[in-house]
Amino acid sequence: MNQLWPQELERFHAELEAVNLGPLWASIAAFNSVEPKAKPIPYLWKRALIEQKLEKAKRLLEVGIGSAERRAVFLINPGMKDLQPYGWGGATQTLYAAVQVVNPGEHAPPHRHTSAALRFVMKGQGAFGIVDGERIPFEPGDYLVTPDGSWHEHMNEGNEPVVWMDCLDTPFVMAMNVSFTEFYPDRQQPVRVPIDYSARRYAGGMVRPVSDRKPRRIALARYTWQRTCQALDGLSEFDPDPVEGFAVEYINPSTGRDADGRIGAWMQKLPPRFRGRAHRHVHTCVYYVHRGRGYTVMNGVRFDWEEGDFFALPAWTWHEHVNLSDAEDAYLFSTNDLPLMEAFDFERQEDYTEHDGHQPITGVFTPLMPEP
Numbered sequence: 001m002n003q004l005w006p007q008e009l010e011r012f013h014a015e016l017e018a019v020n021l022g023p024l025w026a027s028i029a030a031f032n033s034v035e036p037k038a039k040p041i042p043y044l045w046k047r048a049l050i051e052q053k054l055e056k057a058k059r060l061l062e063v064g065i066g067s068a069e070r071r072a073v074f075l076i077n078p079g080m081k082d083l084q085p086y087g088w089g090g091a092t093q094t095l096y097a098a099v100q101v102v103n104p105g106e107h108a109p110p111h112r113h114t115s116a117a118l119r120f121v122m123k124g125q126g127a128f129g130i131v132d133g134e135r136i137p138f139e140p141g142d143y144l145v146t147p148d149g150s151w152h153e154h155m156n157e158g159n160e161p162v163v164w165m166d167c168l169d170t171p172f173v174m175a176m177n178v179s180f181t182e183f184y185p186d187r188q189q190p191v192r193v194p195i196d197y198s199a200r201r202y203a204g205g206m207v208r209p210v211s212d213r214k215p216r217r218i219a220l221a222r223y224t225w226q227r228t229c230q231a232l233d234g235l236s237e238f239d240p241d242p243v244e245g246f247a248v249e250y251i252n253p254s255t256g257r258d259a260d261g262r263i264g265a266w267m268q269k270l271p272p273r274f275r276g277r278a279h280r281h282v283h284t285c286v287y288y289v290h291r292g293r294g295y296t297v298m299n300g301v302r303f304d305w306e307e308g309d310f311f312a313l314p315a316w317t318w319h320e321h322v323n324l325s326d327a328e329d330a331y332l333f334s335t336n337d338l339p340l341m342e343a344f345d346f347e348r349q350e351d352y353t354e355h356d357g358h359q360p361i362t363g364v365f366t367p368l369m370p371e372p
């Protein structure tokens with residue numbers, strides 16, 4: 001058989017596409033990529049920019065009224081803007097992340113959905129959540145879980161706005177076409193157990209109530225900042241991990257697995273002048289800078305961060321964290337899709353071995369800043 005001329009081949013490709021067919025010979029390199037080519041890009045959002053937009057949202061919207069069921073501004077990864085709508089809210093291809101504010105007296109009504117959700121309280125006192133009948137106080141630095149299908153609502157009974165980070169696996173759920181949402185028939189769900197019930201049941205931290213030998217889906221709904229710090233302080237009596245510093249992951253104490261079945265979460269402490277070695281992995285992360293000042297190098301570009309900033313780490317991206325302070329610890333809260341990657345046996349990691357484990361810096365990221 002004669003080989004087709006390039007023009008003829010191109011015409012044939014167009015002919016196939018017109019009838020919704022595709023030529024594998026022209027697509028196989030894209031399908032079988034030698035290594036992942038992530039659509040999301042390494043990116044950083046400044047606290048001042050997010051706060052400015054949230055302030056505007058506070059003026060324009062009242063929570064619980066009209067369409068404003070929740071008042072949150074979410075992170076859109078510029079590499080995913082072409083996915084609709086709004087890139088399915090992706091900070092990475094699986095993780096949605098947002099900053100939500102609830103004003104005194106406001107009540108975000110109960111609902112439940114297929115997406116799993118977690119929160120990290122950034123600032124403000126006086127807010128509560130009710131998750132599957134348990135009323136949970138929200139204190140700064142607390143980490144809270146709302147696994148898929150659990151009824152949840154939030155109210156601010158204090159005197160100041162309360163702000164937290166939300167993270168959901170919405171982009172993953174949307175990509176799988178499995179998103180369902182239900183609205184609770186009443187304005188508030190009934191409270192079924194004493195306040196902060198699950199945290200009080202696990203007050204010991206190292207032991208499990210015997211009834212939880214049969215795993216509970218939400219064994220612990222609230223992970224307090226105080227207990228997380230205790231764990232990090234204990235680790236800090238020893239040498240830091242050369243890549244991560246001192247890092248802990250939030251787990252379900254009845255199973256030992258991730259606190260949420262689909263979204264992982266960490267708190268990590270970088271001691272003063274810590275300069276982590278670089279590595280990369282296929283799981284993706286969204287970082288929130290809880291405290292401190294430093295930078296992260298992602299694929300050779302330096303992303304400077306300070307308290308309140310967010311940054312996204314796409315798949316298979318070299319990264320290393322640095323604390324710039326001589327005296328203060330830096331704390332990075334992060335969420336990840338490691339549970340998903342491990343469920344499908346996708347997870348893969350690699351250490352950066354050149355230049356003593358540090359990437360040469362080829363550029364400095366310029367973040368978008370708030371309007372004057």
Ligand SMILES: [Fe+2]
Nearest residue numbers: 111113117152
């Ligand atoms: Fe929700």
Ligand SMILES: [Fe+2]
Nearest residue numbers: 279280281319
């Ligand atoms: Fe990492």
